[in-house]
Amino acid sequence: xxxxxxxxxxxxxxxxxxxxxxxxxxxxxTMMFWYRQQPGQxxxxxxxxxxGSEATYESGFVIDKFPISRPNLTFSTLTVSNMSPxxxxxxxxxAGTGVDTGELFFGEGSxxxxx
Amino acid sequence: QKEVEQNSxxxxxxxxxxxxxxxxxxxxxxxxxxxxxxxxxxxPELIMSIYSNGDKEDGRFTAQLNKASQYVSLLIxxxxxxxxxxxxCAVIGSNTGKLIFxxxxxxxxxx
Numbered sequence: 157x158x159x160x161x162x163x164x165x166x167x168x169x170x171x172x173x174x175x176x177x178x179x180x181x182x183x184x185x186t187m188m189f190w191y192r193q194q195p196g197q198x199x200x201x202x203x204x205x206x207x208g209s210e211a212t213y214e215s216g217f218v219i220d221k222f223p224i225s226r227p228n229l230t231f232s233t234l235t236v237s238n239m240s241p242x243x244x245x246x247x248x249x250x251a252g253t254g255v256d257t258g259e260l261f262f263g264e265g266s267x268x269x270x271x
Numbered sequence: 272q273k274e275v276e277q278n279s280x281x282x283x284x285x286x287x288x289x290x291x292x293x294x295x296x297x298x299x300x301x302x303x304x305x306x307x308x309x310x311x312x313x314x315p316e317l318i319m320s321i322y323s324n325g326d327k328e329d330g331r332f333t334a335q336l337n338k339a340s341q342y343v344s345l346l347i348x349x350x351x352x353x354x355x356x357x358x359x360c361a362v363i364g365s366n367t368g369k370l371i372f373x374x375x376x377x378x379x380x381x382x
Contacts, residue, residue, distance in 0.1 A: 189370075198359060198374040199315070214369070248314060258305045258363050258370050262314035 158183050158251050162263035169270050174237045177266045179249030184229040187252035189260070190222070194245045202247075205232040239270045274298060275362050275373035283379045290347040292358050292376050297341070300365030304336055306345045307359040309375065315359055319345065350380040 159182040169175050179188070188205040203211040203224055211224035226232040236243050249263040276295050284290045296304075303322055307315040321327045321334040321343065333346040343362075347354055357375040364371055 199372040201369055201371075204369075256303065256320070257368055258303045258361060259317055259320060260370065262316070264314050 158185055158253055158261045160249055160251055160261055160263035162249050162266050164266055165264060166267040167269070169239050169268060171240055171270060173239055174235055175239065175268060176233050176235045177247055177249070179232045179234070179263055181230045181251050183253070185251040185253050186229075187257060187260075188226060188232045189250045189252075190224060190232070190234045191248040191250060191262075192245045193248060193265070199248065202234070205234075236268065239268070241270045244268060244270045273373070274364070274371050275360055277358075277360050277373040277376045279374055280377040281379050282376055283381060284350050286350060286352060286380055286382050288350050288380075290350045290354065290378055290380070292345040292347075292360075292378065294343045294345075294360030294373055295341055296343065296360075296362045298362065298365050299338075299341060301362045302365070303363040304334070304343045305361040305370070306332075306334060306343075307361060307372075309357045309359060311356070347378075350378075352380050352382050354378060355380050 161180045190202040191199040193199050201214045202217045203213040205211050205224050205226040207226045223235045246265040246267050248265045250260040252260050274297050306319040308318050309315040319334040321336045327334045331348045335344045357377045359375045360373040361370050
């Protein structure tokens, strides 16, 4: 198993600003992902955080808007850039320790509200 | 057509009853299926995985898979109020290898 810590847990941001969310895992993991969960909705995969290289983004998400870093096997950051109210959401870091990409552990999430 | 579909509910069952949660998926090539539970205000946690047709039991939980019908279900026996949560069905896409979530079914177990 893996314990994932995210911070901030919540924040209120002004339109046009950027915010970086940090994700720390208590053990080395093979996979790290960032998801978004909008109110009342399911989880949407933003990108796969690749250790030491550029993240792999899903359709509809771009690096300029959501730059991601993963400098090592236990840490990743997601930045939400030039925020608008539409970016108000819960952002979740997740990690997998095995080969099966379906068995994931999730952080507690970062709830962002953009005014 | 959504890739993973669930009835959003809420599904309300009395304490002690069997709760049946259903999910259909569109990718016929998918081979791996998961159920996650998400309590209100909390993050999802994995409760079951299933890869082969048939039933898989773990305590009060039974996952059922029918690949021909592209159907996955989760049965919760002897439902407890503590089972009240949103249950997310998730499938690994055969082309992407990524986990795709349904919108979730909210279960309410009434004492």
